[in-house]
Amino acid sequence: MRFTSNxxxxxxxxxxxxxxxxxxxxxxxxxxxFADTYKAYEKSxxxxxxxxVGLVIVAFLAAIYSIQSGPLVGGMIETISILWQAxxxxxxPSDSTVHWTMYATAPVLGCLFGGAGLAICGAIMQSVLxxxxxxxxxxxxxxxxSFGAAIAIxxxxxxLSFPGLTVVLAFMFSMxxxxxxxxxxxxSNGSPITIVMTGIGIMYVFNALTSIIRLVAGGTxxxxxxxxxxxxxxLVGWDxxxxxxxxxVAGIILSMYLASRINVLSTGDENAKAMGINADRLRxxxxxxxxxxxxxxxxxxxxxxxxGLVCPHIVRMFTGADNRYLIPASAAFGSVLMVVAHMxxxxxxxxxxxxxxxxxxxVGGPVFIWLVIRxxxxxx
Amino acid sequence: MTTIExxxxxxxxxxxxxxxxDINLDIRDPGLYCVIxxxxxxxxxxxxxxxxxxxxLNGEVLLNGQNIKEMSHRQVAEVxxxxxxxxxxxxxxxxxxxxxxGRHNHRRWGSRKKDMEVVYKAMKIMRIMNLAQRKFNELSxxxxxxxxxxxxxxxxxxxxxxxxxxxxxxVKFQVYVMELxxxxxxxxxxxxxxxxxxxxxxxxxxxKVIMLERPGKIFAFGTPEEVxxxxxxxxxxGIKCQVVEEEMYKVPLVILGEPxxxxxxxxx
Numbered sequence: 001m002r003f004t005s006n007x008x009x010x011x012x013x014x015x016x017x018x019x020x021x022x023x024x025x026x027x028x029x030x031x032x033x034f035a036d037t038y039k040a041y042e043k044s045x046x047x048x049x050x051x052x053v054g055l056v057i058v059a060f061l062a063a064i065y066s067i068q069s070g071p072l073v074g075g076m077i078e079t080i081s082i083l084w085q086a087x088x089x090x091x092x093p094s095d096s097t098v099h100w101t102m103y104a105t106a107p108v109l110g111c112l113f114g115g116a117g118l119a120i121c122g123a124i125m126q127s128v129l130x131x132x133x134x135x136x137x138x139x140x141x142x143x144x145x146s147f148g149a150a151i152a153i154x155x156x157x158x159x160l161s162f163p164g165l166t167v168v169l170a171f172m173f174s175m176x177x178x179x180x181x182x183x184x185x186x187x188s189n190g191s192p193i194t195i196v197m198t199g200i201g202i203m204y205v206f207n208a209l210t211s212i213i214r215l216v217a218g219g220t221x222x223x224x225x226x227x228x229x230x231x232x233x234x235l236v237g238w239d240x241x242x243x244x245x246x247x248x249v250a251g252i253i254l255s256m257y258l259a260s261r262i263n264v265l266s267t268g269d270e271n272a273k274a275m276g277i278n279a280d281r282l283r284x285x286x287x288x289x290x291x292x293x294x295x296x297x298x299x300x301x302x303x304x305x306x307x308g309l310v311c312p313h314i315v316r317m318f319t320g321a322d323n324r325y326l327i328p329a330s331a332a333f334g335s336v337l338m339v340v341a342h343m344x345x346x347x348x349x350x351x352x353x354x355x356x357x358x359x360x361x362x363v364g365g366p367v368f369i370w371l372v373i374r375x376x377x378x379x380x
Numbered sequence: 381m382t383t384i385e386x387x388x389x390x391x392x393x394x395x396x397x398x399x400x401x402d403i404n405l406d407i408r409d410p411g412l413y414c415v416i417x418x419x420x421x422x423x424x425x426x427x428x429x430x431x432x433x434x435x436x437l438n439g440e441v442l443l444n445g446q447n448i449k450e451m452s453h454r455q456v457a458e459v460x461x462x463x464x465x466x467x468x469x470x471x472x473x474x475x476x477x478x479x480x481x482g483r484h485n486h487r488r489w490g491s492r493k494k495d496m497e498v499v500y501k502a503m504k505i506m507r508i509m510n511l512a513q514r515k516f517n518e519l520s521x522x523x524x525x526x527x528x529x530x531x532x533x534x535x536x537x538x539x540x541x542x543x544x545x546x547x548x549x550x551v552k553f554q555v556y557v558m559e560l561x562x563x564x565x566x567x568x569x570x571x572x573x574x575x576x577x578x579x580x581x582x583x584x585x586x587x588k589v590i591m592l593e594r595p596g597k598i599f600a601f602g603t604p605e606e607v608x609x610x611x612x613x614x615x616x617x618g619i620k621c622q623v624v625e626e627e628m629y630k631v632p633l634v635i636l637g638e639p640x641x642x643x644x645x646x647x648x
Contacts, residue, residue: 007566012584012629013559020505021563034500037512041476041496044513130470264484267469273433274464275484275535276457321471 048325051318055332059116062336063108066343070104071351073097102238110236110244111338111356114297115307117248119334121290122308123315123327124255127266128286129185133196135308136294140177140202145295146229146303147206147213148173153225154217167243171295177202178287185283231304231357233342240300247296251289252331259323262286266323304357306364307334313371382444382459382538382571383408384430389439391425391596399425400596403439407588410569412562414582417592417599418617423575424465426592427541430573431462443539457485461535463528465543465575472517475508475527482531495534502530505560521548529557533564542574546581554578558585583608583632591616594645608632618642 007018028034068079074097082101085091091098122135129139136142148169177199184198214225228235236244255262265272265282272279298304311334312326319325338356341363345354386405392398399422407413415423428434429441432448441448448456461482469478479502483495503509506526511519516527525548532540545561546554558574562585565572576582582589582604589607593599593616600607610623613634620637 007563010562010566012631013563017556017559017563020560021567023504024501024564024567026501028497028500031500033509034497037476037500037509038493038496040513044474127471132470260484260487263473264481266471267478267481268464268467270428270433270464271462271467273453274431274457274460274462275481276452276454277484278453316471320477321469321473322477 045325048319048322048329052325052329052332055329055336059112059332059335059339062339062343063112066108066111066339066346067101067104069343070346071100073101073104106238106241107233107236107342108339109241110233110301111342112335113241113244113248114233114236114301114304115311115334115336115338116331117244117251117293117297117334118304118307119311119330119337120248120251120255120327121294122310123312123323123330124262124286124290125308126312127262127321127323127326128283129181129195130266130268131195132313133309134199135305136174136290136298137203137303137305137308138196139181139199140206141174141291141294142298142303142305143203143206143210144177145170145174145291145298147210148295149228149299149302150210150213150225153228154213154221164243166299167296170299171292173206174291174295175288177206178291181287182284186280227355228302230355231302231360232353232355233301233338234353234355235302236300243296244300247293248331251293252328254289255286255327256324258282258286259327262323266321302355302357304338304360306360306368307338310364310367310371311337314367381408381569382410383442384539384571385442385445386426386430387440387442389429389436389441391422391429391434391436395437398437398596400429400436403429403596403598405590405598405601407571407573409587410565410571411587412558412565412585413571413573413588413590414576414586415573415590415592416576416579416582418594421592421594422596423592424543425596427462427543427573427575430539431460431541432456433462454485457535457537459537460539460541461532461537463532463540463542463545465547467524467528469516472515474513475503475511475516475519476513478516478527479503479530479534482534486536498534498536499530502533505533506530522550522553525549526553537570539571539573542572544575544577546576546578554581561585562587579608579613579634583634584626584629604632608634614640618645 007013007021064076064079068074068076073079079101082091082098086102093099118136125134125139126132149166152166152169180198180202181195184194214222217225261277261282264275264277265279269279312330315329315333316326319329341359342356345356345359348354384407386403389400389403390398391400403426415426417423429436432453435449443456443459476499479499480495483498487495503512506529508526508530511523529542529545532542546557549557558581561572561574586604588602589604590598591600591607591612599616600612608623610621613619613621618640620640622635623632624635626633
């Protein structure tokens with residue numbers, strides 16, 4: 001009797017266990033408790049999707065409100081109709097309201113897509129590095145990108161005459177922090193603290209280098225650089241939008257495609273490998289996505305912090321840590337945050353425009369501190 | 381029928397610190413296999429070699445006759461499930477979602493209800509239905525363990541490896557989980573490999589016992605009666621003991637005596 005492999009003949013097993021194991025083969029679809037569990041699960045998913053849809057709607061409404069809040073444009077309805085006409089190509093560019101509406105729209109779209117892009121970068125990096133402090137800013141990716149962009153901007157017409165060079169340089173230099181992060185993750189098993197400490201180190205180095213460029217550049221290049229360094233969505237023009245839109249949309253689609261794999265990776269490398277995921281490769285892919293997206297945004301808006309860091313944390317409180325919902329919800333919330341920050345910047349000491357980066361830092365700083373103090377938060 | 385063959389496997393995290401030496405194992409029958417041995421002897425490492433989490437320096441691991449070196453992580457994962465000793469998620473999801481992660485390789489478009497059925501059954505078997513909507517990180521260590529085992533069960537693989545599944549569990553659940561694993565192995569005809577520290581639970585429920593000795597070698601492989609003898613335990617663990625036959629179930633019962641301290645081995 002001792003070495004039977006037939007569960008029914010195994011006298012070592014208690015009836016409770018035999019019943020449990022037997023239940024494994026049973027059909028539970030008619031079980032009312034299963035129906036309740038499944039219903040609750042479906043409901044939680046619908047709630048998450050509802051949050052995403054709601055945030056997207058709020059983002060667009062905030063964007064339209066922001067456009068029509070500026071000078072020389074019409075009201076909400078008129079703005080919507082002008083934007084619609086512009087979209088289908090029947091707007092009259094010689095009309096002054098149309099002209100000013102379109103002028104006000106570019107920076108707002110910059111905020112809409114820039115906020116979304118930076119927020120997904122934060123969400124992806126936090127999950128992939130299993131680090132609540134990770135975002136393009138704290139890991140030095142933003143500083144690397146801004147150094148690259150600064151080279152192009154400071155050169156004035158020399159390099160700027162090549163379209164796209166700013167972005168390419170920004171991307172190239174943003175890969176340096178990515179490489180360093182990957183290296184320390186590999187060597188020292190990258191504890192959250194090591195990664196952020198290294199990121200801060202990289203940030204100082206690149207910021208210093210950017211300052212040197214600023215000093216060397218002098219004159220008009222210097223003031224152009226200063227404007228850009230403050231993180232100003234107002235700099236975004238219609239020519240810049242295609243790159244921003246493409247990198248952001250591509251980033252969102254790709255990261256949502258990878259989201260369920262990122263979920264597994266966020267439970268640990270060993271677990272991910274055991275679940276059939278090439279952990280190292282997925283991490284590299286994700287970090288390259290974040291580098292491309294942040295470079296594609298920062299090149300035009302300048303350094304904007306806190307969106308990437310704070311958005312995912314706030315969203316996680318409502319959608320939970322599942323990246324399939326966290327990523328799109330963060331994107332939408334990032335848009336809302338940036339559009340609103342830009343709008344506040346336009347209105348707070350009008351007619352002077354406060355750059356969105358400064359508003360973000362003013363608002364983001366306290367929120368960040370609040371998040372740090374709230375250590376026992378279930379979102380971490 | 382699933383087979384695991386481990387041939388001449390050496391493993392070290394670097395060349396100077398070899399953890400496993402010339403491991404040879406041939407596992408062909410379904411059942412519950414318990415890996416026992418002192419701390420730091422390489423039990424977890426052996427488990428990781430089989431699930432391709434780490435790659436051996438020398439030798440090969442064959443899964444159904446195929447070298448896992450030539451298989452992708454995904455291909456290995458479809459055959460071998462693995463539950464780590466301890467997992468703490470930085471951003472924790474609900475218990476349902478955490479267990480659902482175990483369905484990663486089964487998930488298809490529109491398979492949510494099917495996946496949920498399996499998750500539900502696993503929660504029911506592990507007696508954690510009441511925790512379904514709780515956050516993983518809010519749970520106690522023992523509840524964590526139950527969720528992790530459930531996450532292993534829902535993978536529905538032909539081989540399931542669990543690293544210390546009974547750690548942190550109270551006595552009732554230690555026994556329940558080991559019984560359950562034995563029962564699951566018998567019912568589904570799969571190979572379950574667990575790392576265990578409790579010799580008596582191992583003696584009662586393991587079909588086969590793999591005993592490792594320092595420095596990372598297989599000392600014995602066989603039935604509990606064959607492996608769990610007083611001499612073997614004294615030599616491998618360095619503790620005096622008596623092994624008698626337990627009256628009710630006729631399984632070996634280990635009564636531990638005094639430890640034999642050895643400064644060199646115990647690290648003084």
